[in-house]
Amino acid sequence: VDDFGADPTGVNDSTEAFQKALGTGKVRLVLSAGTYLVKGVKLPSWTYMVGQGIGVTTLKLHEDTPASEWVVTNADHTNGNRNIMVEGMSLDWNPDRQGGLGPTGGLHSSCLTLANVKFGIVREVEGINPALHCFDASAPTYNISDADYTKNGCRYIWFDRCVGSGYGDDGVTTHYSEYIFIT
Incomplete structure (x- = not known):
């Protein structure tokens, strides 16, 4: 991602560099050690985003980011995404x-x-101080009106060796999803 102009020093906004590097997906995005300020990273299908480890690579929400934003989410909550992997980093919601x-x-x-995602792995990721959840595998909305509550939920998601702190509601939540593995 540094090749696209991202700044791992924690000084400049790297959101546009992430967007360019991710494109429409089918990419392996390697992050260097350091802190990247972002206004949210949206992962398309077939994306593998890997850092250098918890506390070594950090994505932190930029000062101008709205309260409703995520540090990382999938790109298409409505139609869904698939085959997304996030590994080896800290995610700081920056509530201050x-x-x-x-x-x-x-x-x-x-x-x-992850909203309406099929086949995802989140491995060795740290969630820091989110107002709501550290890790969430859910349907795109909590307002489900028909009897098939899981039709737009996530399926086959694995949270492996993740840790979270300072969350306002849940460390891990899985609304309207199935086949979720937490180790």
């Missing part, structure tokens, strides 16, 4: 930005949210 922010509710304000 803009003088202190709280949750906006629903599916928002979390470190990592």
